[in-house]
Amino acid sequence: MQLEIYSLTALKDQISVSLEAICDSYSSLLWDIEFYQCGCFEVYIAASPQNVSIFQRGRIVARSDDAQHFGIIESLQLETDAEKGDYLTVTGRFLACLLERRIIYPTITANGSYEDIVRKVLSRNAISAGIRNLPGFSMGTMSGNCWQKTARMQVSYDNILEWLYNLCETIGGSANVRLDGNALKCDLFSGTDRSLLQDDNPHIVFSDAYNNLLSFSYAADDAVQKNFAYVLGCGEGSARKRTTFCSGTEPTYLDRYEVYVDERNTAQEEDVTDAEYLEILKSSGAEHLVQPKTASESAIAAFSTQYQYNKDYFVGDYVTVEQKRFGLIQPRIQLIGMVESFDQNGRSLTPTFKETE
Structure with missing residues (x-):
């Protein structure tokens, strides 16, 4: 799996994207996809004049096997050591972080589907907003019934990135900004139910009985609940x-x-x-409603012969997790995040789950 590094140049309302380098010799890579917040990445690579010139702030980092998520470099850290060698740490977030550069201004009163509300907010503050436009930015695809539900709301002065993901968590959907040629597309979507509580899709079950649940921890707290x-x-x-x-x-x-x-x-x-x-x-x-706080951390088999990540299931999907040894089962739990790690030990997957009603 290779990393592709692109330059991103803004030309008023448009962008120009060009491939600068292809990298396959990094020491480690963390690729953190989140459903209810902007994901992030980290590349740890040997420092050389060439690598320092390639990995520049503002450039885009993409994976050759992922056409949906593109990171933008926000931070660089160079460390030199005569004994351990010189290393460069490259970090950033996925392209949705560009929405953090805008607030909702002025006040918007919206009535209609959640899709229409998001379109209205982004149009007035990032797409058809004159010098406030995000160059090359436009709406992309939409899927998921949650975006067709209707509401009436008034919003003002909120940071758009925070507002958008708060809205996503309220309705159970998500948003992602991807690179499409010389354009930035904002997609709205929802997860698929693959749990034991439905029969429309093949079941995804992580269980110690199936040897695909390597570790499991669970905690619950009602103190924060507001209903x-x-x-x-x-x-x-x-x-x-x-x-x-x-x-x-x-x-x-x-x-x-x-x-x-x-x-x-x-x-x-x-x-x-x-x-x-x-x-x-x-x-x-x-x-302002808050569900009971739950913490469920697991490590799952990265090379399971039963289910393959990003083929059989995706971040945002509802699955089943069970620990038969202790008689614990979460029949329908949402996969809201996945940290994919590559290093000298190979590939590992660290999921984050959230219980739903």
């Missing part, structure tokens, strides 16, 4: 607009964990009815 929101908007005293929000059946008694959401700065515009304004407040309430 019922009281949301107060504009106005003063008893005249303040207010509503509540919960997901599904309203929790009661000991199952109820309440949170207060202050949205006094969310103004009700003249063309927004009371009912529409309350829907905006409910959307804010949804963003």
